[in-house]
Amino acid sequence: MDFQNIKIAVDAIVFGYEKSELYVLLIKQKYGVFKDSWCLPGGFVKDEESLTIAVQRELREEAGVSVNYLEQLYTFGDDVQRDPRARVISVAYFGLVNPETLSLQADTDAQDAQWFPFHSLPVLAYDHAAIVQKAIERLQAKLHYQPIGFDLLKPEFPFSDLEHLYQTILGKKLDRRNFRKKILSFDILEETDEFRSIGSGRPARLYRFNPTKYKALQKEGFLFEIKLKEKEKMDK
Amino acid sequence: MDFQNIKIAVDAIVFGYEKSELYVLLIKQKYGVFKDSWCLPGGFVKDEESLTIAVQRELREEAGVSVNYLEQLYTFGDDVQRDPRARVISVAYFGLVNPETLSLQADTDAQDAQWFPFHSLPVLAYDHAAIVQKAIERLQAKLHYQPIGFDLLKPEFPFSDLEHLYQTILGKKLDRRNFRKKILSFDILEETDEFRSIGSGRPARLYRFNPTKYKALQKEGFLFEIKLKEKEKMDK
DNA sequence: ACAAAAGTGTTCGCTTTACACCCATGT
DNA sequence: ACATGGGTGTAAAGCGAACACTTTTGT
Secondary structure, three states: OOOOOOEEEEEEEEEEEEOOEEEEEEEEOOOOOOOOOEEOOEEEOOOOOOHHHHHHHHHHHHHOOOOOEEEEEEEEOOOOOOOOOOOEEEEEEEEEOOHHHHHHHHHOOOOOEEEEEHHHOOOEOOOHHHHHHHHHHHHHHHHHHOOOHHHHOOOEEEHHHHHHHHHHHHOEOOOHHHHHHHHHHHOOEEEEEEEEOOOOOOOEEEEEEOHHHHHHHHHOOOOOOOOOOOOOEOOO | OOOOOOEEEEEEEEEEEEOOEEEEEEEEOOOOOOOOOEEOOEEEOOOOOOHHHHHHHHHHHHHOOOOOEEEEEEEEOOOOOOOOOOOEEEEEEEEEOOHHHHHHHHHOOOOOEEEEEHHHOOOEOOOHHHHHHHHHHHHHHHHHHOOOHHHHOOOEEEHHHHHHHHHHHHOEOOOHHHHHHHHHHHOOEEEEEEEEOOOOOOOEEEEEEOHHHHHHHHHOOOOOOOOOOOOOEOOO
């Protein structure tokens, strides 16, 4: 069975979110044609390793990151030349992390793994720009029909965080009252007794996402679904 | 670069539709552990071949079929043992054909490629049952937000065909008037001057899907979206 | 004449949208 | 006191759901 000479790799695009900014985790290449350019974390799959494990291993090894949510995104193998060294097919995964992970990374002085604001990514090696493009589309789409936004927030968060997250990622302004009403109507959040105030302004009550309740409702045929008419386009 | 010993294959799950029945294309295995059992068409990717080309080639070689619609479904590579012979990762594709293809195949006396009604599939080799499962979910989901049903019908079709197609694939009864109203409101069908009657009953006007118009509308932000409350579950 | 499928409008209720003022805190 | 963000209700419009009879053909 030596008729085939194709290598299989996994790449991960991991999103983080903090203070109304969406971030992407990138790695600086150390060797090869693309030395010193940035790319998504990833690498070759081992013979006895499942794809999911491979991605998680690479994320740990290259960036010390473990994700809060992970799903397969797409397999890139139509461009035979996407890796100049050899024929490499890449199974891309899509991950989300809590803000804690973001801060941890910022503290490290490891220069070869870094969070970049989504709106100012450097030029990426290989076809990784295409992966990023596909990932942001998926993320935007999923926000509408899966309670995935919570995976980018701390376990307890003020409602406005969720609202800003949607606005940032979708690039739209939303009606605060309607958004809140809609999310609360799903009955998948529980309010805590805690409040938090950031600088000035009235302190905000903290909420917690209840995944158990969500799964239960899901089984009864409940659908998480948000349609959001944009008020106006956002600036940046 | 001989550190990796994983093979990469493509598999295709192709759906056909005719007379209120959904079909899946299967191939009878000729050799190996799974000799004489049925599985999805597919095979190993060649070194210089894109994934899409590989699927289309396999479909042509193994079943003489060319598809009307093709998209990547999912990459199966978490079960390291999914192929008992070696580590094989499979990129599964999802295809749709016109009824013409279905009839052509039925005429052939080639016994190793056959259309099976979706509701009475034989036991499948490898993990192909999982692929089928994922594919039907995708097909059902897509019917709601992409004008994909037309790819399973002849270019000109009576409205009732579309209606039955939705009912068959979703396994629900629909309200004829509401369904028709909704589809027509999209303004992506053009009516022809032809009529067709099948046996008794009033002849039906034939319609034609206009992909150009659809693409144009899409660019203007139009969304194909159908919500369909089921009237009752269907029998089979 | 009857059976079979095609074709067609209107009403009701719910969901989505639009919209503006008061509240609690920090400075 | 003022600036900043948090919190809340209501009315109008639009969309989805329910529902039954007439038309045209084959037998």
